[in-house]
Amino acid sequence: MAFVTFDSDKCKGCGLCVTVCPKKIVVLAADKINSKGYSPAEVSDMSLCIGCAFCAKICPDCVITVEK
Numbered sequence: 413m414a415f416v417t418f419d420s421d422k423c424k425g426c427g428l429c430v431t432v433c434p435k436k437i438v439v440l441a442a443d444k445i446n447s448k449g450y451s452p453a454e455v456s457d458m459s460l461c462i463g464c465a466f467c468a469k470i471c472p473d474c475v476i477t478v479e480k
């Protein structure tokens with residue numbers, strides 16, 4: 413199983429990572445606000461992640477790390 417981590421306080425909530433995930437498991441956290449005042453991205457169900465790293469590649473702020 414792949415594992416995705418987010419440097420959440422760097423996230424600006426742009427949603428690009430949400431749009432590219434082929435498994436539709438990247439979401440903007442509705443119940444969290446980071447230190448910049450944005451709802452940060454997170455993975456809703458890590459067991460579904462295929463480790464493609466599309467989310468990490470598209471993030472303009474290098475928030476996301478994918479490990480396999």
Ligand code: SF4
Binds near residue numbers: 437463
């Ligand atoms: S690595 Fe791929 S499947 Fe996993 S969360 Fe990122 S875009 Fe989605």
Ligand code: SF4
Binds near residue numbers: 422423427430453474
């Ligand atoms: S692409 Fe990066 S900055 Fe934009 S919502 Fe995703 S993690 Fe946050």
